[in-house]
Amino acid sequence: MVAVECFAPYQKRLEEKKIRVCGVNIEREKLPFSDQSVDIIISNQVFEHCKEIWWITHEISRVLKVGGVFVLGVPNLASFHNRILLMFGMQPTCIQNNSAHVRGYTKNDFLKFLNSGFREGYLLQGFGGGNFYPFPPFLAKPLASLFPAMAVGIFFKFVKRKEYSGGFLTFARAPELESTNFYLGNATIER
Known part of the structure; x- marks a missing residue:
């Protein structure tokens, strides 16, 4: 098991638990693994903090083996x-201007994003939800199971179906994204 973590206090905690840690800025650096060398990648409560999802998902797709799990x-x-x-004109709790979250996600929009950079590259093998505000725990758990797309947190299990060839970096250059400069590693954007 290898953890990718750039925050020093968390690195220390992981190392104390005998977990190997790679200190990588996932929004600017390559993951320190060879192409198609990783069996499983778990990212929980990270993507909402990241602007550079094209780069991050490119790197995940590069290092994950065909048949690997994300x-x-x-x-x-x-x-x-x-x-x-929203119905009452209030900001959603998961994406507020004065918080650390810079992106909001829904099930369908994330599936659309994955398909835009790696068409049919991932099979959605499982989808679930966790917690269901404003209900108490004894109701929240069954409601999240029955209506996962309306739960507070959403969880995806993907299986990589085929080899990846850089589609997330290509898509980040698309005309509809031209007003935003996304990090693409060493690739340059010609506009």
């Missing part, structure tokens, strides 16, 4: 409580 957990922009907040 597990992702993110806050749900379309959760039940966020829908109510």
Whole structure:
């Protein structure tokens, strides 16, 4: 097991648990693994903090083996409580201007994003939800199971179906994204 973590206090905690740590800025650096060398990647409550999702997902797709598993957990922009907040003209809790979250996610939009950079590259093998505001735990758990797309957190299990050839970096250059400069590693954007 290898953890990718750039925050020194968390690195120390992981090392104390005898977990090998790679200190990598996932938004600017290559993952320190060979192409198609990793069996499973777990990212829980990370993507909402990152602007450079094209670069990060490029790197995940580069190092994950065909048949490998990618597990992702993110806050749900379309959760039940966020829908109510929006109905009353209030900001969703998972993406506020004065928070560390810079992106919001829904099930369908994340699937669209994955397909835009790696068409049919991932098979969604599992999808679930966790927690269901404003309900107490004894109701929240069954509600999240019944209506995962309305839960507070959403969790995906993907299996990589085929070899990856850099599609996330290509898509980040698309005309519809031209007003935003995304990090693409050594690749340059010609506009």
